[in-house]
Amino acid sequence: MKIFKTITSQAVPLPLVNIDTDQIIPKQFLKLIQKTGFGKFLFYDWRYDSEGNKKDDFVLNNPKYNNRQILLTLDNFGSGSSREHAVWAISDYGFKIIIAPSFADIFYNNCIKNCVLPIILSKPHIQLLFDNEDIMITVDLEKQQITANSITIPFKIDPSSKIYLLEGSDEISKTLKLESEISNYETNHPLYTNISE
Amino acid sequence: MKKTLFEKIWDNHIVYPQDKDKQVDSYLLYIDRHLIHEVTSPQAFESLRLNNRKVRRPDLTFATMDHNVPTSDRSLPILDEISSIQISTLNDNCKEFGIKLYDLHSPYQGIVHVIGPELGLTIPGSTIVCGDSHTSTHGAFGAFAFGIGTSEVEHVLATQCLWLKKPKNFAVNFIGRRKNIHAITAKDMVLYLIRKIGIGGGIGSVLEYRGETISELSMEQRMTICNMSIEAGARAGLIAPDEITISYLKGRKYLPQGNKFDQLLDTWKELVTDDDSSFDMAVDINLQELAPQVTWGTNPSMTIDITDTIPYPDEYSQGNENQKMAAIKSLEYMGIEAGIPITSIPVDRVFIGSCTNSRLDDLVEASIVVRGRKVSSKVRAMVVPGSQQVKFAAEKLGIDKIFKEAGFEWRESGCSMCLGMNPDILSPKERCASTSNRNFEGRQGVGGRTHLVSPVMAAAAAIKGHFFDVREWL
Numbered sequence: 001m002k003i004f005k006t007i008t009s010q011a012v013p014l015p016l017v018n019i020d021t022d023q024i025i026p027k028q029f030l031k032l033i034q035k036t037g038f039g040k041f042l043f044y045d046w047r048y049d050s051e052g053n054k055k056d057d058f059v060l061n062n063p064k065y066n067n068r069q070i071l072l073t074l075d076n077f078g079s080g081s082s083r084e085h086a087v088w089a090i091s092d093y094g095f096k097i098i099i100a101p102s103f104a105d106i107f108y109n110n111c112i113k114n115c116v117l118p119i120i121l122s123k124p125h126i127q128l129l130f131d132n133e134d135i136m137i138t139v140d141l142e143k144q145q146i147t148a149n150s151i152t153i154p155f156k157i158d159p160s161s162k163i164y165l166l167e168g169s170d171e172i173s174k175t176l177k178l179e180s181e182i183s184n185y186e187t188n189h190p191l192y193t194n195i196s197e
Numbered sequence: 198m199k200k201t202l203f204e205k206i207w208d209n210h211i212v213y214p215q216d217k218d219k220q221v222d223s224y225l226l227y228i229d230r231h232l233i234h235e236v237t238s239p240q241a242f243e244s245l246r247l248n249n250r251k252v253r254r255p256d257l258t259f260a261t262m263d264h265n266v267p268t269s270d271r272s273l274p275i276l277d278e279i280s281s282i283q284i285s286t287l288n289d290n291c292k293e294f295g296i297k298l299y300d301l302h303s304p305y306q307g308i309v310h311v312i313g314p315e316l317g318l319t320i321p322g323s324t325i326v327c328g329d330s331h332t333s334t335h336g337a338f339g340a341f342a343f344g345i346g347t348s349e350v351e352h353v354l355a356t357q358c359l360w361l362k363k364p365k366n367f368a369v370n371f372i373g374r375r376k377n378i379h380a381i382t383a384k385d386m387v388l389y390l391i392r393k394i395g396i397g398g399g400i401g402s403v404l405e406y407r408g409e410t411i412s413e414l415s416m417e418q419r420m421t422i423c424n425m426s427i428e429a430g431a432r433a434g435l436i437a438p439d440e441i442t443i444s445y446l447k448g449r450k451y452l453p454q455g456n457k458f459d460q461l462l463d464t465w466k467e468l469v470t471d472d473d474s475s476f477d478m479a480v481d482i483n484l485q486e487l488a489p490q491v492t493w494g495t496n497p498s499m500t501i502d503i504t505d506t507i508p509y510p511d512e513y514s515q516g517n518e519n520q521k522m523a524a525i526k527s528l529e530y531m532g533i534e535a536g537i538p539i540t541s542i543p544v545d546r547v548f549i550g551s552c553t554n555s556r557l558d559d560l561v562e563a564s565i566v567v568r569g570r571k572v573s574s575k576v577r578a579m580v581v582p583g584s585q586q587v588k589f590a591a592e593k594l595g596i597d598k599i600f601k602e603a604g605f606e607w608r609e610s611g612c613s614m615c616l617g618m619n620p621d622i623l624s625p626k627e628r629c630a631s632t633s634n635r636n637f638e639g640r641q642g643v644g645g646r647t648h649l650v651s652p653v654m655a656a657a658a659a660i661k662g663h664f665f666d667v668r669e670w671l
Contacts, residue, residue, distance in 0.1 A: 016526075017519045018396055018496050022637040027618050031265060031279040033239035033286050035347075045639050050625065074519055076397035079430060079496075080635060081616075082330040083237065084346035102397060105364075105432050106330060106344055113348035158362060160223040172250070175356040178213050178225060182253075182358060185212045185227050191461055192229045192323055195256060195451050 003168035020080035039092030078107025237328030241351035268608035307584020317449025321438035337419035339438035371408035373485035383418035384651035399431030417558035494527035547578035551615035554632035555583030572604035573662030630658035
């Protein structure tokens, strides 16, 4: 189980709204039955042409942005399909943090489960980071703050996601400890928790 | 205390309340029904095996194969080797963990969101999850139904529960009446809603669809609306159950009979938002002037009336620079010019199918448009019924013949060209009038151009060879 630590990196700017999971990982790569190896397919149709050659104008193909661990983008990132493959691709590529004004709900949850930190910032703060794209950014989850040069930007995160990322708890084990509560629930709700053909 | 429909279902499923000492804001919720398909489940099963865990309630878990199954002759082997592995993996996993599977040769196979209701697995007041965003479909029955990722699929398999933060209540009030109930469909209602509130408009909330028009819709039409809740970014959509819901469900395979059914009916009577309940958000959508809707861009909010022209980026973005950039990028991808009438745009392909619009009701309505007419010689058109049961029922009514005589292909059931994981895809730059739910770049094939429409509008486009105001025919 991975845990999230303080990260310092520059960001890769991707200033587009509503980037959907079909763009993050196109469907032709959803047929794999493992969780690993998706990084090379990240943003595939934007990254490569129909012959499989790199498209020079796409940001991930610019060597300047290699090895950056923060993805900086715009509203409603990760919309559309629930495919967790999208986060597997982002994480496998090397991103540990995504900063955006808003995220799609299912994608946000999928990030937490895979130890990728989705940070919601206000649009002016996002714009500030886009305007200074080579600035070194330090993200401290414990303190819930981003520092870049002399600027400090606090961010919000729900407590359960924060604990999950910091402690890397095995959620299933935690739930299985509540076995008696689950069994009681089933006993008290027989109409819905039983199916007969 | 006054409660919304959503709050009643939520409260009724709490296994373990939020842990205030630790300031944790998640609740453990019981999941009544878990639906599985081949694409988002293999990694979950693999992880169970690695951790030596079993499926807690295989009897509440149901599987089918839909996303990458071919829609051609079922007696032939699957040519795509990787698809074939994924399909046989689901088969093996279901056997190993004791899960009921409706496989390719079952008369109940179909798109997971079509077969759930058909089998009576979808019932009012329940919680339903599936590793698929369009699980919101089942909300049409007054169930809290939502899509989850593969890690959550694993969690539900192991525990039959999920940790969730409580979403907000969002009322969508449909006001007024449509002027032509055959030409202006549930699909047009939901596309218009997304056009108004945007594809992020419902983030973090559950949409409850309300109003007289909603209560007049068939279950199939209600499913179309709830299905696309996710396209507005919502966690789920909900419609309160009523007599139409009950008569749809009565006698379905997995519903109890007699006394037990009556007990269920009693609980369903409570499934309504109390008068004067408060919603966190609300929007009124007037149906009086609603026209058939067509998408022009690369997300479902980029929608116009069939009588409109393609908007200019400035007109669309109304001063928002990021939206303007998105519109420019969309127009370029779609290969269309701003300012031209949408009816002047020719189509190459027509797809009637998907979990949004592949049920009997959809096919019957589309067949009324098609009857006695021919598909344009420039168009390749296909109908992909949502399930084997839909296919059989349609064939019994002779609807397959109407489509085939007009020049449509009549296929086997599956997700098909909605997401192009099987051989049914668009070629680069091909343009499709599609009854599916997403017009994202590359969704139906790399470089393919998707315009979302209702089944009757898709049928009309197939015949005319371009978008056409179906009100002229209905």
